[in-house]
Amino acid sequence: MKNRLFHILILIIFLQSCKEDQTTKTLYLAHNMPQTHSVHKGILEFQKALRLKSGGKLDVKIFPDGQLGSEREVLELLQIGSVAITKVSAATLSNFVPEYHVFGIPYLFENKQHQFDILEGDVGKSILEKGSQFWLRGLCYYDAGSRNFYTSKKAIRTPEDLKGLKIRVMNNQMAINMINSMGGSATPLAFGELYTAMQQGVVDGAENNSPSFVSSNHYEVSNYYTIDQHSSIPDVLLIGTKFWNTLSDEEKQWIQAAADSSAQAQKKFWNASVEESMAIAKAAGVEVITPEKSLFQERSKSVLEQFQKAHPEMQSLINSIKK
Ligand code: GCU
Incomplete structure (x- = not known):
């Protein structure tokens, strides 16, 4: 490097x-x-x-x-x-x-x-x-919209479906904790390396907004896109x-x-x-899934708790966003 x-x-x-x-x-x-x-x-x-x-x-x-x-x-x-x-x-x-x-x-x-x-x-x-x-x-x-899951072989319809799947995330602790809390296995990787990693099965899926999913051609190596909107x-x-x-x-x-x-x-x-990117993905045969969002929301609650414990100095900032 x-x-x-x-x-x-x-x-x-x-x-x-x-x-x-x-x-x-x-x-x-x-x-x-x-x-x-x-x-x-x-x-x-x-x-x-x-x-x-x-x-x-x-x-x-x-x-x-x-x-x-x-x-x-x-x-x-x-x-x-x-x-x-x-x-x-x-x-x-x-x-x-x-x-x-x-x-x-x-x-x-x-x-x-x-x-x-x-x-x-x-x-x-x-x-x-x-x-x-x-x-x-x-x-x-x-x-940069909201981030959603995409996978090659197995569709994500509920958090349980993430079990055992290697999901690429950005190099970021919160993203790692979130995937792990939902039952997946977070794998940090640079964006530029993801297409090949998906193609070769190094990871089973990833998560991103739809314009990035499509403009990077990741949709070519994915079969499912699950709009759970876990982070924005x-x-x-x-x-x-x-x-x-x-x-x-x-x-x-x-x-x-x-x-x-x-x-x-x-x-x-x-x-x-x-809209354009969703249309491209669908036309290419990607199945777009709209799951019950609250199931994912529930599973990821511990991520905030973990973060609050580790970073009490961020609490007032969180409060000023949430109120
Ligand atoms: C989004 C974001 C990029 C980032 C990418 C990623 O597309 O806009 O800046 O690199 O996610 O997942 O790495």
């Missing part, structure tokens, strides 16, 4: 030395989603808005598809200032900035309105700012504090304003892509 990071760093240094136009500052932005995903479309809006607002003084070079590494690796590149911006799941980010853990609590939000009232209100904003202590300043949230973990657009500190106040304002308008655009792309 160190070797890989070293090669990526060399590539970045090479690309930076190739920049021709010295009057334009180019920000490197890396993320792990395919270019058909609404996150990428939201990021294109960010690029467009930033060019416009800065009158061409700031530009963005986008590296999609995990070209510069996994979410974890790119966050490390942000911390050392080699990459300026990234978009990651709040679940990955919580390994760096603990407050983001709360977004992984199963069935935390009552609905999307509740979720975005929190994310775009004081609570969400204060968490974005918390990241600065860890060299990772949050800019805005992107919609947002995505976060972030800028490395090292890079942020080199910017003028005006440049910072352009970047924040471009991020804000990209967040609104991404939500629209997202809504359209949820």
Whole structure:
């Protein structure tokens, strides 16, 4: 892994030395989603808005598809200032900035309105700012819907069906606890490695929102998609504090304003892509299952209790979301 990071760093240094136009500052932005995903479309809006607002003084070079590494690796590149911006799941980010853990609590939000009232209100904003202590300043949230199970051989209709199944999760303790509490066997793996892992039977299934399930082609190696909506973990657009500190106040304002308008655009792309992706999966023969959600909810209650015991310092944050 160190070797890989070293090669990526060399590539970045090479690309930076190739920049021709010295009057334009180019920000490197890396993320792990395919270019058909609404996150990428939201990021294109960010690029467009930033060019416009800065009158061409700031530009963005986008590296999609995990070209510069996994979410974890790119966050490390942000911390050392080699990459300026990234978009990651709040679940990955919580390994760096603990407050983001709360977004992984199963069935935390009552609905999307509740979720975005929190994310775009004081609570969400204060968490974005918390990241600065860890060299990772949050800019805005992107919609990442709700996560659902998908499996290759055995359909998940009740939590009992998870028994004995290896389910890929993000590298995140709350996600691991949740799958195990429901009776499955959680297997953390990078997103980019999942297609092959499913194809080769290294894991029996995974969990994700439907646009990620489809745009990553995971539906090609799955037969069942179970909409239990166990968690609604947002995505976060972030800028490395090292890079942020080199910017003028005006440049910072352009970047924040471009991020804000990209967040609104991404939500629209997202809504359209949820239906589109379900239609693609169904047409490919994936059976879509709508189970009794309360059964999954009941089994995952212990995850919150476990988290509250381990992190009493997070209780007031949880209360401010739940009330
Ligand atoms: C979601 C999220 C990604 C994350 C992925 C995963 O799709 O938007 O940022 O990488 O889940 O399961 O790894």
